Amino acid sequence: MKTRMHPGNAVVAVILIVAALLPYFVLPAAWLGLATNILVFSLLGVAWNITGGFGGMMSFGHAVLFGSGAYATAMLQLHAGINPWLAALAAMAIAAGVGTFIGALSFRYGLRGSYFALITLAFAEVFRVLASSFAMTGGGQGLSLPLATGLANMQFASRLHNYTFVLLLVVAGLVITTLVQRSRFGAYLVAIRENEAAAQALGIDTFRVKVLAMALSGAIAGAAGVAYMQTFLFVDAQIGFGTVMSFEALLGPVIGGAGTVLGPVLGAVVLHTVGELAREAIGGAPGLNLVFYGLVLLVILRFLPNGLMGLFLGQRRRPATKEQA
Amino acid sequence: MLGLIIPVALNGLMTGAIYALVALGLTLIYGVLHIINFAHGSLLMLALYAVYFMHVLLGVDPYVAMPFLVLAFFALGYVLQRGIISTFSHGKESNILLVTLALSIIIDNLALYLWTSNTRSLNLPYAYEMIEVAGALLPLPRLIAFGAALVIALLLWLGMTRTRDGRAIRAIAVEKRGAELVGVNVKHVYALCFGIGTACLAAAACLLIPTFYVTPQVGYAFVLIAFTTVVLGGMGSFAGALVGGLLLGVVEALSGLFLGETLGQIGIFLVFILMLLFRPQGLFSARGVR
Amino acid sequence: MMLRAEGLGKRFGGVVAVDDASLTVQAGRIVALIGPNGAGKTTLFTMISGFQRPDSGRVHFDGQDITTLAPHTICKLGLTRTFQIVQPFAGLTVRENIAVGTHLHHAKRSAALNAADDIAATLGMSAMLDQPAQNLTVAGRKRLELARALATRPKLLLLDEVMAGLIPSEVAEIIPMIRAIRDKGVTILLIEHVMQAVMSLSDEAYVLAQGKMIAHGTPQEVVGNPAVIEAYLGHGAAQRLQRETQDA
Numbered sequence: 001m002k003t004r005m006h007p008g009n010a011v012v013a014v015i016l017i018v019a020a021l022l023p024y025f026v027l028p029a030a031w032l033g034l035a036t037n038i039l040v041f042s043l044l045g046v047a048w049n050i051t052g053g054f055g056g057m058m059s060f061g062h063a064v065l066f067g068s069g070a071y072a073t074a075m076l077q078l079h080a081g082i083n084p085w086l087a088a089l090a091a092m093a094i095a096a097g098v099g100t101f102i103g104a105l106s107f108r109y110g111l112r113g114s115y116f117a118l119i120t121l122a123f124a125e126v127f128r129v130l131a132s133s134f135a136m137t138g139g140g141q142g143l144s145l146p147l148a149t150g151l152a153n154m155q156f157a158s159r160l161h162n163y164t165f166v167l168l169l170v171v172a173g174l175v176i177t178t179l180v181q182r183s184r185f186g187a188y189l190v191a192i193r194e195n196e197a198a199a200q201a202l203g204i205d206t207f208r209v210k211v212l213a214m215a216l217s218g219a220i221a222g223a224a225g226v227a228y229m230q231t232f233l234f235v236d237a238q239i240g241f242g243t244v245m246s247f248e249a250l251l252g253p254v255i256g257g258a259g260t261v262l263g264p265v266l267g268a269v270v271l272h273t274v275g276e277l278a279r280e281a282i283g284g285a286p287g288l289n290l291v292f293y294g295l296v297l298l299v300i301l302r303f304l305p306n307g308l309m310g311l312f313l314g315q316r317r318r319p320a321t322k323e324q325a
Numbered sequence: 326m327l328g329l330i331i332p333v334a335l336n337g338l339m340t341g342a343i344y345a346l347v348a349l350g351l352t353l354i355y356g357v358l359h360i361i362n363f364a365h366g367s368l369l370m371l372a373l374y375a376v377y378f379m380h381v382l383l384g385v386d387p388y389v390a391m392p393f394l395v396l397a398f399f400a401l402g403y404v405l406q407r408g409i410i411s412t413f414s415h416g417k418e419s420n421i422l423l424v425t426l427a428l429s430i431i432i433d434n435l436a437l438y439l440w441t442s443n444t445r446s447l448n449l450p451y452a453y454e455m456i457e458v459a460g461a462l463l464p465l466p467r468l469i470a471f472g473a474a475l476v477i478a479l480l481l482w483l484g485m486t487r488t489r490d491g492r493a494i495r496a497i498a499v500e501k502r503g504a505e506l507v508g509v510n511v512k513h514v515y516a517l518c519f520g521i522g523t524a525c526l527a528a529a530a531c532l533l534i535p536t537f538y539v540t541p542q543v544g545y546a547f548v549l550i551a552f553t554t555v556v557l558g559g560m561g562s563f564a565g566a567l568v569g570g571l572l573l574g575v576v577e578a579l580s581g582l583f584l585g586e587t588l589g590q591i592g593i594f595l596v597f598i599l600m601l602l603f604r605p606q607g608l609f610s611a612r613g614v615r
Numbered sequence: 616m617m618l619r620a621e622g623l624g625k626r627f628g629g630v631v632a633v634d635d636a637s638l639t640v641q642a643g644r645i646v647a648l649i650g651p652n653g654a655g656k657t658t659l660f661t662m663i664s665g666f667q668r669p670d671s672g673r674v675h676f677d678g679q680d681i682t683t684l685a686p687h688t689i690c691k692l693g694l695t696r697t698f699q700i701v702q703p704f705a706g707l708t709v710r711e712n713i714a715v716g717t718h719l720h721h722a723k724r725s726a727a728l729n730a731a732d733d734i735a736a737t738l739g740m741s742a743m744l745d746q747p748a749q750n751l752t753v754a755g756r757k758r759l760e761l762a763r764a765l766a767t768r769p770k771l772l773l774l775d776e777v778m779a780g781l782i783p784s785e786v787a788e789i790i791p792m793i794r795a796i797r798d799k800g801v802t803i804l805l806i807e808h809v810m811q812a813v814m815s816l817s818d819e820a821y822v823l824a825q826g827k828m829i830a831h832g833t834p835q836e837v838v839g840n841p842a843v844i845e846a847y848l849g850h851g852a853a854q855r856l857q858r859e860t861q862d863a
Contacts, residue, residue, distance in 0.1 A: 058419055058422070105602060109602040113418060114418065115605065118597075119601050121549065122598050123598065125549060125590075125594045126594045126595065126598070129590045129591045133587045133588040183724060184718045184724065187714060187715055187727070188715070190704065190707065191707075191715045194704040194706065194707070195704060197666070197698070200666075200686040201666075201687075202690060202715055202767055203716075204687055204715075205688075206687070243545060247426075247430065286437055286442075287434035287436075287438040287541070288434070290437075291430070291431050291435050291438065294427045294431035297423065297430070298424065298427045305415060305417075
């Protein structure tokens with residue numbers, strides 16, 4: 001039996017497609033930078049959504065996976081002279097490995113809920129300190145990739161081409177999410193989120209499923225890190241492993257709708273678009289846009305706990321599940 | 326290097342007293358409400374700015390400001406819990422964490438917007454008075470903070486174990502529904518505890534500001550330290566928070582000595598990770614795992 | 616012998632929850648585990664199904680020692696348990712809930728969902744398939760719990776108070792369903808307080824009181840056993856009852 005797509009999903013998809021196409025036709029070039037940023041945050045949100053949305057493993061330190069991808073691709077290119085495309089693949093694998101490590105360790109010792117959220121934050125901080133302590137990782141200065149535009153170098157002279165590149169990555173991420181959602185793996189993830197003991201009683205190896213989810217999330221977050229690196233040609237410990245990226249990772253999905261396919265992208269697009277418009281109106285000042293994000297998060301948590309997608313999918317508030325440890 | 330261990334450790338002990346004070350509030354909030362208050366560090370930062378501005382604008386000495394700020398922040402904490410945290414999270418644990426995260430983002434960045442990231446510190450005449458202890462020169466305000474931490478921890482412990490209200494609070498911590506059934510106003514008590522926890526932060530800020538500084542980022546820096554302290558000492562234990570804080574201060578100071586200032590920061594995070602994995606009940610708890 | 620539990624023991628701190636408890640379940644039978652509240656019945660279930668490691672004793676299932684195996688492995692071997700406090704997977708429909716169980720034997724989503732429909736049909740749940748699971752009544756949830764467990768195609772089903780919370784008409788509805796499950800070849804071990812179910816369904820019964828097995832036999836034998844009556848009604852109750860029936 002085919003799972004029919006909810007009409008709400010089609011509406012959101014259309015909205016997002018229109019938004020995605022704006023830079024090609026209507027958008028002034030000055031906004032391309034923001035648009036590309038939004039795409040990177042979306043991809044990171046898609047990654048977070050796999051574990052945090054579908055799997056219920058809320059992570060407060062997803063930057064550890066993002067930064068691993070960015071740093072790995074930079075170091076492989078700079079120190080080992082590896083081709084950027086190969087470095088990108090390796091970076092995704094490394095980020096997946098980091099995700100596996102953190103997941104295996106945390107789940108082996110039964111961490112879940114808030115404890116898991118905090119330990120991911122701690123890991124992100126450890127990586128941040130490590131990255132700023134060694135010459136190989138650029139120390140306090142960070143790492144820069146030399147400018148060398150060309151498809152072979154995964155660097156795009158045209159900002160529109162760069163945008164297209166990241167857009168393709170986001171689309172790929174959405175396809176992967178859809179495949180997960182319609183697979184046994186996805187069904188198991190959701191079951192684990194709702195009631196891990198019941199899932200085990202039905203034959204699910206919950207440890208393995210959760211670790212696999214962390215690996216997949218790592219790979220996608222690593223891709224976001226690669227996309228960032230190739231776009232800005234610079235990363236440092238604060239950007240790569242800092243809290244801003246960790247919060248961006250969860251803001252999109254939570255505001256857009258955790259556990260839905262389009263939620264992370266919708267959330268990132270709406271949040272940053274409105275945030276930017278507000279900034280233009282009030283006058284740019286450091287910190288103000290993040291205040292805005294925090295307020296939006298509060299409002300969503302209070303009135304739309306299922307995120308913006310909840311409006312489109314016509315869901316009532318998801319009832320409280322069993323108390324987590 | 327080895328000769329420096331004692332002085333460095335003693336200084337770490339002094340810093341640890343502040344960590345203990347910060348953690349005391351957090352462990353109370355967690356122990357009773359079972360909330361992991363992510364906004365704890367941000368509220369500390371707010372308190373630091375409050376005591377800073379009270380001195381700079383009104384000429385009030387931090388120690389004098391303490392009673393006023395303790396009361397003010399008690400009220401702030403009460404309102405935050407009753408008005409925002411409990412209603413916005415609909416009772417779900419994962420939502421509570423996100424709500425307190427949202428609050429911390431708002432507070433931290435509002436501070437950044439209002440007061441910029443310039444480091445601010447007070448230049449108080451007694452801040453540099455040094456007392457010699459076991460070969461180490463310890464700043465007087467640090468020693469005062471150390472003593473205050475012990476006193477406040479003791480007061481909290483006495484309050485919780487010897488007073489009737491304190492026993493009621495502990496009852497609620499264990500059996501919320503039973504308490505509700507016998508007519509206890511749980512919402513009020515929850516807000517009360519959150520208020521007390523926040524009041525501890527105000528005290529910590531007043532004791533900290535003479536020898537420290539404040540920037541908007543300070544809040545975040547303290548959050549993980551506070552959590553580590555609480556986990557070390559055992560969630561809900563005041564004695565544990567006290568000992569845990571002191572221990573952590575020493576660990577931080579020594580890892581800074583041996584690993585250098587940048588890498589030394591890792592000490593606390595590693596302790597946190599190791600504790601969460603291998604001994605989440607704390608160093609001192611005889612009970613088994615969650 | 617489908618299931619053999621030998622000398623199982625479990626203590627929590629100072630409390631002995633289960634003390635040297637043994638039972639056997641032959642293939643194709645319905646065996647009841649009864650006893651007053653707090654006797655340790657669910658603890659026994661958790662040890663048998665791998666959710667807790669016994670402090671002493673061993674569990675053999677279908678010829679294999681499963682004492683230290685993980686719950687999901689035990690389920691894959693053919694032993695599935697239900698939970699006393701039923702919690703459907705919230706946010707999912709009834710069909711999707713059952714599909715989590717059918718996925719054990721069907722990798723493809725469409726096959727799993729189709730198999731879920733079949734399972735639902737055997738339990739008379741076809742009308743509810745598209746409903747959100749959390750909208751179900753207590754009776755519906757109990758049936759869903761049963762359906763989910765059945766979906767894993769167990770050889771042995773551990774039912775933990777599947778009738779708790781059901782009104783008599785609902786109990787009467789579910790009893791033949793359980794019997795039909797056994798008739799299809801599934802062995803059943805059930806914890807139950809609803810005596811009507813125990814008497815009409817089970818071939819034999821074990822009685823657990825304060826962690827110890829105090830009786831074993833047919834339901835009729837066990838119910839008349841003085842030690843069992845004392846366990847339920849208190850010290851001296853057996854004698855009192857006997858005197859009353861004599862006097863009547």
